[in-house]
Amino acid sequence: MPLPGFHAFMVLIDNSGNTWNETMLTWEFRAGPTKDNDNLFASMSPLIGAQDNVKGSVYSINVQNNNCSCQPEVNKLLQTAKNINASNIPYSNAFPSTNSNAAVTTGLSDLGLSYPTSSQLPWKVRPLPGWGTPLPITSH
Secondary structure (H helix, E strand, O other): OOOOOOOOOEEEEOOOOOEEOOEEOEEEEEEEEOOOOOEEEEEEEEOOOOOOOOOOOOOOOOOOOOOOOOHHHHHHHHHHHHHHHHOOOEOEOOOOOEOHHHHHHHHHHHOOOOOOOHHHOOHHHOOOOOOOOOOOOOOO
16 A cells, blocks of 8 residues: 655756756666565666656755766765665665655765755655665665
């Protein structure tokens, strides 16, 4: 039975002026269940063709805007995704949730960025199972 709540994902926009093929560099960090719904699977990929609909998002928050290349953050999140996937974490929306929201929380923490607590989020996106829950990942 699906639980109420929303799916978190992270978008990184390189606003330093660096481009690839005259296109601003944008990336998405996300996670969700594997095809058989047993483990959490994280990915970092170009936003073009991404699974999530950024324009259809209910809520967004800007956690950093520094006019620098986001390549160090992309590299860190690529490693975070690898660590999540190598840890074989069961996917769950039940408490304690190990889902996309926990993956984004883990990614933000790995980047050293702060994020709002669940109680600081607007009511329209609550409940957000997994938000604020660090994933039990192992480094590889």
